[in-house]
Amino acid sequence: MTLALTIEERAARARAELRIGAAAALTSGARAALIGAAEALAPERLEDMRRLGASLDLAITARRAETLKARAYDGDIARIILGPEDGAALIRSAADPASDLDAPLKGPFRTRREGPADLHRAAIRLTKQAHLLPAALVAELPGGAEQARALAAEHGLSVLDAAELAAAEAEALVVDPVARARVPLAASEAGRVHVFRPRDGSEEHYAVEIGDPPRDAPVLARLHSACFTGDVIGSLKCDCGPQLRAALARMAQEGAGVLLYLNQEGRGIGLANKMRAYSLQDQGFDTVEANHRIGFEDDERDFRIGATILRRLGFSAVRLLTNNPRKVGMMEQSGLTVAERVPLIVGENPLNAAYLRTKAAKSGHLM
Template sequence: MYQVERAIFDLRRGLAVVIHDDREPSDAGVLVYPVESIADAELRETLELVGGAPALTVTRHRMEAMGFSTQAEAACLPLRRADGLRAEALYLAAVASDGIGARLFGDPRPAGTSERAALALMRRALLVPAAITAGIDASRRTALDSLVADGRILRVSARAAERCFESGTGMLRRVSEADIPLVESVRSRFILFREPDGLREHVAVAIGDAENWPDEVPVRLHSACLTGDLFGSLRCDCGEQLQNGVRTILKLGGGLLLYLAQEGRGIGLANKLRAYDLQDAGLDTVDADQVLGFGEDERRYRAAVDILAALSIKRVKLLTNNPNKIHALAEGGIEVSARGSVYGRVTRQNRCYLEAKARRSGHLLRDVLDEQ
């Protein structure tokens, strides 16, 4: 896990890493560079370093946005000519809504094990899931091994990288806590949990007196939304859902609100803002995420299960409009004995967003949409 965590931070810093398939002893590995961080000089140096043919590696969703067809979950697009190619053109090829840059590439091929692992690391690092990848030529292997031995570049196994989303399972750490009186609930206590890789911190907000909670503990899983929760963005209903969630839990006798670090349905704030820009160009919230290469919903709820277990909560009334949260808790061994809805207002600015969540993702919003 240690090497994977280092790889995530190196990628976020804009550094290349080597991923090798440890199930193949002869595999020299693939050099991986995050497409959103690379600069022209670094691109040239990287390609000279490994000697292999470079490619843009992207997800199936991004392939479709670029106008390619593939059955593979990820694919590599060979660069037609690497010399003179600018990093900005590769970035636009990975994020633009109109498939710009398709002319830069040859026929796609399915991504290999190391390349798929590279995209998993990108998503875990909250980067655009696209990378410049190049196989390490045999003639450069000794020189690259020397750089790895000197600590100038990190090598990580594909098998470990593929499991990067599972690395924190059961290892969430309770870090600190304090009483925080809220407008909606004066008796509230914040308990902070940190994931092992240090990237994400989640807060359990205990509302009311825990010793007086119902046996069926009211619980709300709220994904962090900086724009809505803090600034009152009209593009979503998150801020009002947060406030209404606290209010509802208190009315039910107290319980728990989990404030989960899952901005933008798990894609991170930077990518969420990119998706907003695409929505302004006419895409709905699901299509915008997929154009960037993400799935319909990148959230995982293992952290929520671990927090509930750490707080000895086994049976809940879940306040949610999202059936996926019910299934996730049930699969994690939490009994969801009842469900309640939590709505915000439907406005001119957020109606399309809410309609897309109901139509495309099965969120239980028809009552409030039809009413308002």
């Protein structure tokens, strides 16, 4: 029956469900759990999960666990054991770094050592993909997958298999061209915008083509990650706006180029989480420390999507405008030739100098 949803479609739906505070069910073989996003799940639903579950955990990343001084027995993640008294306030304080400074001695949190952590890991992945705080409530069901399917059928919940979910992530890298049109730009009247839609239902990405770059020669290219604050409202905290405009100006000057505008706001964590990171930066943490304290890696972007889009446009070799060696490495790993790295050093000001120094010192950016 082709009306049945694929795992990718069910994952897209589950991400939306987590964002609106609904629960979903995850299975792994005969085991299963109900999950919810720590920042969104309604308290009444939490009580249902507590009632139905043989256990109730808060799954967090090892990064967040480090800030909370909780032991991460599962490598990249940790499972905080919630007791009957642990309600919404405790969950929020464990998941959300906003109050860390007011309550520096959170916890102590007891973390789980025994048993598999695959359901917890899958739940955290979904919250990250939904651009929520990377923290999930996980109630293991005593009746396993059978109980999960019965509950899902009764209440209209999504049921996803953790292993299938991981395998389905490759679909995020498959994009289809949707529409394109001429858009005369201030930098160059020979502008054209192409919209690409990922098969996994995640956000669309755009390509801005300047002129008519030949497909058989390395194209002057930029992979620009969305920065609402820098690109749109002129934030002085980063260099994104000036980089965006300088890249287009350089392409206009050469008469040809392609700028990918990738919707990877905040290095892939979304604007809400980026503002959480900025709030931590106001408390004195640098850009990398701030990401870690929320529970993210320094950089959650997958640049392979950029290579895919370039190839869809017919390019196989680039002269890449970037100061980030990771972008060069990822393009090459994806089979694109980087004929040259073209530095893009613009837009330093007194308010972003420390940020740019941190990127150079900790993230390997070339200055």
